[in-house]
Amino acid sequence: MSPVIPASHGMAVPDRLHAVSVQIPTWQEVCAIALGDIKATQALKNGYPRSFVHKSIQVLAEAVQKEFLLLEEKLMLFSNLNAARACKAYMISATHGEQTGSSDSISVRSIGFGTADIPEYALQLPLLYAVVYPPKLSGTATLFWRLTGTGISSRQAGRCLQALDRIREVEETAQPTPSVSHSVYETIRARIASLIEYAPVSRRGPSKVSSKDVYLYPSGMSAIYHAHHMLLNWRGAESVVVGFTYELTIKTMEAFGPSYRFFSAGTEAEIDELESYLDDRFLQGVKIQAVWCECPSNPLLRTVNMVRLRELADKYDFVIVVDDTIGNFANVDVLGVADVIITSLTKAFNGFADVLAGSMVLNPNSRYYSKLQAIINASYINDLHVDDARQLENNSRNFLQRATRMNETANYLMDQISPYVSIPSSIVSKVYYPKLCWSADNYHARMRPATEEFTPGYGGMFTIEFVAVQVAMEFLNSLQLHKGPSIGADVTLALPYVQMVFQKDKEWAESHGIKETIVRISVGLEDKEELLDCLLRALESANKCKSRI
Template identity: 60%
Template sequence: MLESYGPGYRFYSFGTDHQLDLFEAFLEQLDSESGKIQAVWCECPSNPLLRTANLDRIRALANRYDFPVVVDDTIGSWANVDVFDVADIVITSLTKSFNGYADVLAGSMILNPNSSYYTIFQKAFHASYTNNLFLDDAIRLEQNSRDFLRRAAILNETAEFLVENIRPLVLDAESVVSAVYYPKLCWSKNNYDRRMRPATDDFVPGYGYLFSIEFKSVSSAAAFLDNLDVYKGPSIGANITLALPYVQMVLQKEKQWASTHGLAETIVRISVGLEDKGGLLQKIMIAMQAAEQIM
């Protein structure tokens, strides 16, 4: 949208400290020219590589150079992360794990009342926002969300269990797997951990329902996906496990561009569901065996 209809954008896709250094230098230059940016948009964590930028540093830069921070917490989910201490606006796809049953399309945008931009944003929303959410969809969404925390706990546990069992393949030179992406394994784990909610008697936060597997070749990735006995599709956070060849589906015409941002065309993204975790692991390992035959 910003590229097509706005002033353009700068994409710091890796979210590393080095890239934040470059971003800060850009802000300093812009400030010296009496310019400023519209906003920073980021995810907690990112899709599909599950990285989390240093949001505390971004917040400090926002305070210094006067711009709002918009954070999408869909993948982390409200159950696991709280980004209100760093975000002026929090956006979430309610279609995903909050709903869980994959039968409603909805989203939310929450204005932080402690933000210096709150009054400005509130006036803009009152002037232009129209609530187009269908009443029956709203009712279904509320009903589906009643067991959100129960489902979130299962999704957290299952994803972590699967990742811990797949992870050793990365260290095996004979394996078809070159990397596993998951917030707990990422170099940015500490950034994610700083956003995690405190544990309570009702819920212990975790690292979410999403992880990605990068294969050493397109053929092995294809064999894995073809033999993985789960549903295939682009959504995430559903009660059923969904697998997606991310770059092949989402960035088919932009593979070269994607590769410059760390997105290999051999990535298979997996959104775990509520199925038995042992059964899911068995399905994954059967698919791995098929992929190894290609090697």
Template identity: 55%
Template sequence: MTITTTSLALGKAIPEGPHAISVQIPTWSDMCGMGRGDVQIMEALQNGYPRTFIHQTIQKLCRACQSRFLSSPAKILLFPDQKSAQTCKNYITSSTIHKNEAVPSKSVSIIALEIGESQPTFLYAGQTPGPTLWAVVYPEESAKPGALFWRLTGTGISSRLAEHCLQNIDSMQRVERPVKRFYSAMTTVHPVYETIRTRIAYLMDRAPAETPRNLTVKHSDVFLYPSGMSAIYHTHQTLLKWRGLESVVIGFPYELTIKMMETYGPSFKFYSLGTEEQIDEFEIYLDTKARIGSMIQAVWCECPSNPLLYTVDLGRIRRLADKYGFIVVVDETIGSFANVDVLGVADIVVTSLSKSFNGYADLLAGSVTLNPNSGYYRALKTCLTEGYTNNLYIDDAIQLEHNSRNFLQRAAQMNTTAESIVDYLSPFASDPSSVVSAVHYPKTCQSAHHYESRMRNATDEFTPGYGCLFTVDFNTLDASRAFFDSLDVWKGPSLGANITLAQPYVQMVLQKEKKWAASHGLRETIVRVSVGLEGKDAILQTVKNAHMMAEKTKGTHAL
């Protein structure tokens, strides 16, 4: 398979399709403009990552709801359950969070909208009561707080649910006393949810890194969510409900995790690099708190981290957790539960199923898995189960189940491709005459032994590897730009897809926070690449071509 992406214009959905979760941003300049929020770039977007860009179908449904049910212009955000809608209202009206930008509570309302009895879009016998949507209505000029909530929690409706509602819009009506029927009628009887949860439970215990555990994961230990961020958000809320204490993040995580924890919780501490020296500092901090009878509620880690692919010493974190009595939460999305086994160290595993598990960049989903061998298992399961609603829309679940059937085969191919490219690039990082300054990858990081201690055992079915993601850094911005602009792959957010995706991570994601990012080891010259299924030789050749163009910039000013 060859790679040909140059004809795809700025703002087009990638991959092509009505529910794509990425968007083509083809040049370095476009990426920087996207990061700054430049008007001409934003207006060109026909798609985007669904939590940062509300899908066109959802926008269309919001406009239809406004036209049908509101007498004056207003902004609408749509949620699949009342609790999420109420939490959104509490968030956007909070003066503690938003200061002067908080929306007055009297200006915000929540209305219930029901779709009448209809045939669902999935193959299922009989008529089923349609969904109830909960609309948060607030003034148009107060859009920013609502957009932030949508991003931070990942609890909004999906494009497939919006599509279903639009197809049945004539039956939609506003109700004062909605029937409590949203997904419960579907999720308790449709087998697809149990199939997904059983598949995840199997993968969690497949070929463990250490000796087999006393108890294996059951499908009932797996909780599904409408996005990876929703899984993180609800886990954090569960821990706050259980203990209400301080959380700690070790290693640079997805930046919205930091913002979410800063927003929700009594306190928060961040050790951005996760090095041994920082864990030493953390241990001193724990000991100091213990001396005054205080403790923390949880430590959050990734395996490995995004975008520098560093793996913290999870074994040491586990030992500290046992000594000081806190929960260990591990996000293994990038390593994926094909390659890494974190149940030997984690009480809770959170995963963005949108990435490698789904593998086709056409939906959002997330999961939380409880470790049945954890000393906190019963307490956590009770707390998580109370009030839990499965808001993963049925059509998304059906697509996820279908896409994830070949998860291990896809993971094996992406492991091989990414490793071959890193093997090509890595020697240049140690060559003083090259513009390549570093290649970040679990195999090449100084933390490689920590990652490898978490790798699953090889079986006839699958040999674990280092994942689909690597990040290459350059000595100059000119070299970074030349590499990115010459790299003939898809250019956009997300990872783990069947197509290769690249982005200059800091320029797009942290454009307005470059100094902060640099203070945590993220240089503005890095380019993150998630390899797809186009074929090892094809991807390697396009990387070689882009590298050659980067090397031609020698002599330009260094950072």
């Protein structure tokens, strides 16, 4: 398909009711939104679901407030009683400097939409749990929503809005509401298990991943949050992040403790430093609980030496958690090194930017498997709403075909654009892409072998670093493609990553090699030559800009 005319500012991208991205056409508008400018944020009609509350969820919350006379208070909706209670606990003892409240100022109300004749489960509507709090705590509640990804989805809100005539408050139950039962969940779990076992890079243990090893969540962030708590319940010790991992992973560890260490580049020298640290701790009789990494990392597409990490894990007795979202199931096989695999299913697996979902997979050959499985099974509730699951299952049927297209397109574009770095006085200072990175051998070690059905590649994302902010700004502003958050969609998405994610922490980001002049690009299913033409025209505009400064 050809690149479409981009949507206007603030509109959903793609143009779908449950889209997870939003068009932010200019560098200046991205900065204004990241800084919380009221005019800029009010112009948004959509946004990434953990950062922007979908209109249907807003309408449902307002209806609950009105029905139960809570107009002087604010509320946040969850489909899991455990999540609602965790939200209340966080608001009482938040550690990020937000305002906190007292236990009696925050309540959890149970909301039903069924009747004696038509129970909730017949309508595929589990109970909702409203955390009710004073307006001054809105910032704290919003941060919990972002850090945990456990809030209700727009599809679930839409279904509840259809049942408002049956809304009622019910007595808070002692146990969380069980999940709606539907065969679609097993279909998704089995599909993920099959993909993880597809074309392995090396021999493994005797057990294969099965559907019972796959746990579904309402977002990738929810999978991270629950994996972190699983490890806290297992060992309750320090975690380590190696290689630049998504900033919210780090913030989740900060928020829910107990502590973490950060080795941002993931180089061999840093792994040497990590080994010395682990040895010192071991001599003191102290163990860490886990090392977290990505394959590859966001946004610089680096891949750490996971073989070395695995050796350290076996020696010093800790868990390896790998987020394979960017490499994705099709291209990389991390089961030989990971005890736990985290994936944002929102991205390439779903592929159409209209479902928020995540998964956690336990490696059945891990020495920690039985203990971790027991911890998860004791409290696990499937909060992925059934309507989201249906859409996810439908969208992911052609995952391998889409992955092929995105691999080919990104590789073609990088082959054409990467030479810009070596041009004298070039406006492009660096390009980041797995095969062009210093860590390419580490990525290749995890790349699946080719089969008749699929040839693995380097994923659909790359990042361009420019020589100056004004040049990067001109490139983005003149780029005639969709510009907004998320990756792995069927439409190409460009984002000035630091301006959106680290607007208030630019110095910290740059100290870890993440410069504010980068533009991250996630390719879609558009024609690769037409995409190249769009990029070249934007580069030409940026080059003219450089000549004027």
